[in-house]
Amino acid sequence: MRLKPVARKSLSDAVFEQLSQEIVHGRMRPGTPLPSERALCDVLRVNRGAVREALKRLSQAGLIAIQHGGGTRVLDFKQTASLDLLNRLLFHHDGTVDLRVARSVMEMRAAMAPDIARLAALRRSPGQVLQLDEMVAAMAAQEQDLLALQVLALQFWDLLTVCSENIAYQLAFNGLRHSYEGMREALVEVMSEELRDLAAYRRIADAVRRKDGEGAGQSAQALMQHGSRGILQLLAALESSTDDQAANGEEDDDDEQ
Amino acid sequence: MRLKPVARKSLSDAVFEQLSQEIVHGRMRPGTPLPSERALCDVLRVNRGAVREALKRLSQAGLIAIQHGGGTRVLDFKQTASLDLLNRLLFHHDGTVDLRVARSVMEMRAAMAPDIARLAALRRSPGQVLQLDEMVAAMAAQEQDLLALQVLALQFWDLLTVCSENIAYQLAFNGLRHSYEGMREALVEVMSEELRDLAAYRRIADAVRRKDGEGAGQSAQALMQHGSRGILQLLAALESSTDDQAANGEEDDDDEQ
DNA sequence: TTTAATAACTGGTATGACCAGTTGACCATC
DNA sequence: GATGGTCAACTGGTCATACCAGTTATTAAA
Numbered sequence: 286m287r288l289k290p291v292a293r294k295s296l297s298d299a300v301f302e303q304l305s306q307e308i309v310h311g312r313m314r315p316g317t318p319l320p321s322e323r324a325l326c327d328v329l330r331v332n333r334g335a336v337r338e339a340l341k342r343l344s345q346a347g348l349i350a351i352q353h354g355g356g357t358r359v360l361d362f363k364q365t366a367s368l369d370l371l372n373r374l375l376f377h378h379d380g381t382v383d384l385r386v387a388r389s390v391m392e393m394r395a396a397m398a399p400d401i402a403r404l405a406a407l408r409r410s411p412g413q414v415l416q417l418d419e420m421v422a423a424m425a426a427q428e429q430d431l432l433a434l435q436v437l438a439l440q441f442w443d444l445l446t447v448c449s450e451n452i453a454y455q456l457a458f459n460g461l462r463h464s465y466e467g468m469r470e471a472l473v474e475v476m477s478e479e480l481r482d483l484a485a486y487r488r489i490a491d492a493v494r495r496k497d498g499e500g501a502g503q504s505a506q507a508l509m510q511h512g513s514r515g516i517l518q519l520l521a522a523l524e525s526s527t528d529d530q531a532a533n534g535e536e537d538d539d540d541e542q
Numbered sequence: 543m544r545l546k547p548v549a550r551k552s553l554s555d556a557v558f559e560q561l562s563q564e565i566v567h568g569r570m571r572p573g574t575p576l577p578s579e580r581a582l583c584d585v586l587r588v589n590r591g592a593v594r595e596a597l598k599r600l601s602q603a604g605l606i607a608i609q610h611g612g613g614t615r616v617l618d619f620k621q622t623a624s625l626d627l628l629n630r631l632l633f634h635h636d637g638t639v640d641l642r643v644a645r646s647v648m649e650m651r652a653a654m655a656p657d658i659a660r661l662a663a664l665r666r667s668p669g670q671v672l673q674l675d676e677m678v679a680a681m682a683a684q685e686q687d688l689l690a691l692q693v694l695a696l697q698f699w700d701l702l703t704v705c706s707e708n709i710a711y712q713l714a715f716n717g718l719r720h721s722y723e724g725m726r727e728a729l730v731e732v733m734s735e736e737l738r739d740l741a742a743y744r745r746i747a748d749a750v751r752r753k754d755g756e757g758a759g760q761s762a763q764a765l766m767q768h769g770s771r772g773i774l775q776l777l778a779a780l781e782s783s784t785d786d787q788a789a790n791g792e793e794d795d796d797d798e799q
Numbered sequence: 800t801t802t803a804a805t806a807a808c809t810g811g812t813a814t815g816a817c818c819a820g821t822t823g824a825c826c827a828t829c
Numbered sequence: 830g831a832t833g834g835t836c837a838a839c840t841g842g843t844c845a846t847a848c849c850a851g852t853t854a855t856t857a858a859a
Contacts, residue, residue, distance in 0.1 A: 293610070293851095295811065297598060321840060332813045334591055337841085338598045341554060345599050347626075347716070353550070354820030354840045363709070367717040369604075369624035371710060389710035396657035397650075404649065452620070452631060453646035457714055459604070460624040550820095552842065578809060589844045594810085611809045611851030 296331045300339035303329075308348050308359055309373050315361035319349060322357075346370060368460030375464050382468050388520045390464055395509040397454065398442070402489055402505035403498040405448035413448045417490040420444060425483055431473050434480040439465070441486060448493065475515040479508060553588045557596035560586075565605050565616055566630050572618035576606060579614075603627060625717030632721050639725050645777045647721055652766040654711065655699070659746055659762035660755040662705035670705045674747040677701060682740055688730050691737040696722070698743060705750065732772040736765060 294302070307313045320328065325336045340357065343349045347365035351357045362370060375386045409417075420441045427433040439462065446458045473480075485508040492501035551559070564570045577585065582593045597614065600606045604622035608614045619627060632643045666674075677698045684690040696719065703715045730737075742765040749758035 295610070297811090323840090334594070334814095335812070337591070338595055340841095341595045341599055342602050345602060351841070352821080353552070353842065355822080356840055363704075363712050365716060366713055367624055367626035368710070368713045369626070370713055374709060385707075386709055389708040392657065392661065392708055393654075393710040393714065397653055400649065400653035447620075450642075451646040451649055452643055453625070453628060453650040453718070455620050456623055456625045456627055457650065457717075459622060460714075461710070554842090580809090591843070597810095608810070609852080610811065612853080613809055 296335040297338035297342075300325075300329055300331065300335055301342050304339060304343055305346070305348055305373060306378065308343075309362065309370070310378055313359045315359050317359045319357040319359065368457060369463065371460060371464035372467050375467050382471060384520050384523055386464070387468055387472075388517065390461055390468075391513050391516050393457075394461060394465075395506075395513050397457065398509045399502040399506040401442070401446050401449045401451070401454055401458075402493070403502035404451055404454075405445045406493040406496050406498040406501040408450045409448040409493050409496075413444065414490075414494045416444055417441070417448075417493060421483070421486050421490050424486060428481070428483065431477055431480055432470070435469060435473055435476070438480055438486070439469075445489070445493070472516065475519050478511060478515060479513075482508060482511070553592040554595035554599075557582075557586055557588065557592055558599050561596060561600055562603070562605055562630060563635065565600075566619065566627070567635055570616045572616050574616045576614040576616065625714060626720065628717060628721035629724050632724050639728060641777050641780055643721070644725055644729075645774065647718055647725075648770050648773050650714075651718060651722075652763075652770050654714065655766050656759040656763040658699070658703050658706045658708070658711050658715075659750070660759035661708055661711075662702045663750045663753050663755040663758040665707045666705040666750050666753075670701065671747075671751045673701055674698070674705075674750060678740070678743050678747050681743060685738070685740065688734055688737055689727070692726060692730055692733070695737055695743070696726075702746070702750070729773065732776050735768060735772060736770075739765060739768070 304319075313319075319325070319340075322333055322336050322340065326333050329336065340349065340351060344351050346362075346369070347367065348360060348362050348370075349357055350360050371386065371390065375383055375390075377383055405413075420437065424434060424437045424441070427437060443458065443462070446454050449455075479485075485504060488504040489501050489508070492498075492504055561576075570576075576582070576597075579590055579593050579597065583590050586593065597606065597608060601608050603619075603626070604624060605617060605619050605627075606614055607617050628643065628647065632640055632647075634640055662670075677694065681691060681694045681698070684694060700715065700719070703711050706712075736742075742761060745761040746758050746765070749755075749761055
């Protein structure tokens, strides 16, 4: 019997959740005016303060635009939202994972990792080298447990990102991690090849010790490649079997003129 | 006579601004408990609703953690915030640009651009090819005006990111763009070499037309490299001339053991 | 010493009033 | 016909005052 802490949501959280889902899943198109705050109070049966707190958060997240006296309208979140929206986009309303979003996350991960490793090698402190060694040792000790390896791998990359001394990478990593953790357990099998490749993590850590930026980058790229392969294959297979939205033309087109 | 819309901030915006600056600039360390909502009302001379709206936004931005009944404390934003915090980090309290943050943005940009171009080449629609052509043509027409070129280049990359059909890249690009626009005019000179290299943009657009992912990626990498060079040199020069916080040891160390 | 009740915090919700900005209809003016 | 003023009916923004709900340190009882 595995019990989890009961989720406790404040009213404004619930309002935020409902409205953001409506917007993100396309039930409220960009440009659509939102009901007035007082109208939302009526519909949602909460006080105006709760509604306002939620609207302020939606505004900050880039989902809506509020104008004093003029009303509130839905924005195109693809142009205005930031990475922390990923975990909301990751799941369909039925709880299944949106594979296009998952693929996006894996692609971005693969592009960033080599440069993170490269910079980490150039800028790491001596103490961080030791931390990386401990990390790799911990992974070697957990070689059997894929889930534990996955967590450790995440921590490994977290540490490497800190070593890179690049605040943009750190913040982007935070956003990616939040969404990645949402699908982590679902991916543990397809990523087993990457997770078990302890030698690759070793190579990265060694290159970082040598301050060998290129070596670290290449090792990271190799690790990402043979790790992402399985996922991309899985996604391609699932996509070809679910051609439900294939309304428009497919590949091998030429310029229409 | 160039007039701009007058800036109008709501109270909760002002509160959010003040508190986030306090946190981001390190005057409130992670773990520090915030004053209670009622205490903040007293200090800031605003009603509790305004304070609560601001706190909810700070919580969503990953800067604080609110616990019902338990109080509110400051988080380590480097571990919990997302990319949209960049534009707040970019400026010191005196208004000058934080060069470490600027360097981070340029590095991340350089790492993402080649993969964005690669994916765009693989997934673009015929219509998007035409849009890219128009974009390059518009840049050729503005060859003299660096500021206009900079704006167009930003739009070029925006379009390319849309072509990549990678939602993570799109969201990350939004975050980077917001911070980039904050330092855009300051960088126009150092980036002139990149902005004037219309042939490179042409090469990328052509590779995208040919669905040549590798070609597009390489062209993008080349463009980024010779564009970022000037900036990194500038940053290195400025850093070496301002060695004020060089309390700890410098390079060429070895493992302490 | 341990445990249970409690008082004094904390944040969360509710209500009703009023201030302030926007919009559109209407109207006088030019 | 175009311009600018007036006004009513929206919209969001601010405020004060309750009270509910959860946490924590204190205190009294076992």
